[in-house]
Amino acid sequence: MATITSISTQKRAGRYNVYLDGKFSFAVDERTLIRFGLSKGMELDQSRIDEIQTDDAHAxxxxQALNYISHQARTEQQVDRFxxxxxxxxxxxxxxxxxxIDLHYLDDAEYARRFVAESINKGDRGPRGVRQWxxxxxVSNDDIEEALRDYDQDQAITVATQIAEKAFAHPGSKSAHAQTQAVHQKLMQKGFDSEVISIVLADVQPEEDEEREDTLLREAAEKAWRQKRGVDPFNRGQxxxxxxxxxxxxLDAIDRVLDEIKGAES
Structure with a gap:
């Protein structure tokens, strides 16, 4: 048996140093200090000391876990890895x-439900993307599938349509066909299935602008033609x-523009 000869506070608030038989033995959190009623003169055997230190580690x-989850919602796995x-x-x-979990600070099922709702409201992930995240x-498969009941195909189409419309509104230097391919790829990456993507792209397309298409083609063709100037004439054109x-x-537009470029050089 060892006797507590003194207990002193650390510089860190809520932490205490415990001395047994005149020598420092271990440090404890205030919660552990109170829970075990540690005080000067108390006798402790090794099993009791081990129990105290286990409780302190828990405290x-x-x-640290409470601080970690205070910034944003976390899952059980995230807390465990932390x-x-x-x-x-x-x-x-x-x-x-x-x-x-007992304190209701961790709830994977609720986490999944909230994440599905946020994904729908923000319009940034399809069902497959949500499932992967x-x-x-x-999060268990059961909790995921239960949460995804609130994300049906109609909602997926609505969200995917918003993403597509936003992307088509900023075409950059892409042709209409390239825009459609890029939006298709974007929707795939965000976790929408092929059926939803097909439905959306059948309804949402880039605005037709022949003048813009012709300008983009001509600029791209002239640039590519200059870049391939060191290639023999036939292979250059190909x-x-x-x-x-x-x-x-x-293809027909490409042939027309290339013929014009070749004619201008003749």
Missing amino acids: KALG LMGKDYDEQTSASVIAEL LNQRG KVKQQLYRKGFD
Whole structure:
């Protein structure tokens, strides 16, 4: 048995140093100090000391976990990885997570429901994208599927349409065909399925502007023609034609513009 000869405060608020038989033995959180009623003259055996230190580790981990989740909602897996990264053992992490669940500070099912609602409201992820995001954060498949019940195909079409319309409104230097390809790829990356994308792109398309298309084609053709000036005449035309076709320009329009460029050089 060892006797507590003194207890002193640390510079860090809420932490105390415990001395046994005149020598520093361990430090504890205020919660642990109160819970075990530690005071001068109390006798402790090794099993009791171990119990106190286990409780203190839990208290410290709980405090760090509470701070971690105070900034934004987290899942059980995220909290576990956070604590393991702070070098707490599995038992401490598990006990902290259990307490946070009891306190209703952690709720993966609620996290999933809120994330689905935010994804719909912000219009930044399709159902598949939501599923992937939640799965990566350790939310169970049951909780994910339950939350996704609120994200049906009609809502997915609405969200995907908003994304497509916004993208088409800022075409940059892309041809109409290239714009459509880019929007298709964007919707795939955001987690919308092929059926939803097909429905949206059948309804939402870039505005037709022949003059703009012709200007873009001519600029791209002249640039590509200059870049391939070191290639023999036949291959030069073929390479430029292939490059412009990959950019989404119409083949007949490409032939017309290239004929004009070649004619101007003659």
